[in-house]
Amino acid sequence: MTRVRTKIDEKYCKGCNICVAICPVKVYVEGESLSSRGYTIPVIRRAEECMDAKREPGEKKKCELCVYVCPDQAIGWENE
Ligand code: SF4
Ligand code: SF4
Known part of the structure; x- marks a missing residue:
């Protein structure tokens, strides 16, 4: 069971997509819509695949x- 998950704070994200590129299990995908600050924020698509998601x-x-x-x-x- 997933007990924790990553989250992206849209107040700080500038849409560089480094997280999309670096995640070894492809939890993030590039976003398609603009945030209120005008950046394209990645989407968390496979949170359950995160290596840290299943830890207590x-x-x-x-x-x-x-x-x-x-x-x-x-x-x-x-x-x-
Ligand atoms: S796209 Fe990912 S790495 Fe880049 S600022 Fe946003 S959360 Fe951070
Ligand atoms: S596996 Fe989890 S902690 Fe590691 S980069 Fe991907 S989302 Fe981040």
């Missing part, structure tokens, strides 16, 4: 590549 809250993370590479610190975690 508090368990050590396995990947988090997207969180580290986002230049605008727009990616974080939320509980489902």
Whole structure:
């Protein structure tokens, strides 16, 4: 069961798509519509494939590549 998932904060994302390129299991896809700030925000399409999605809250993370590479610190975690 998925207990946590990544989220993209549209307030900070500038649509560079680095997260789309770097995720090894293709959780993100390029977006198609503009955010309120005029950026095309990626869409989380396969949240259940995320290597960190199945961990228990508090368990050590396995990947988090997207969180580290986002230049605008727009990616974080939320509980489902
Ligand atoms: S890497 Fe960050 S700023 Fe770039 S598209 Fe992904 S969430 Fe947005
Ligand atoms: S933590 Fe890793 S597997 Fe999960 S969405 Fe980010 S890059 Fe993909």
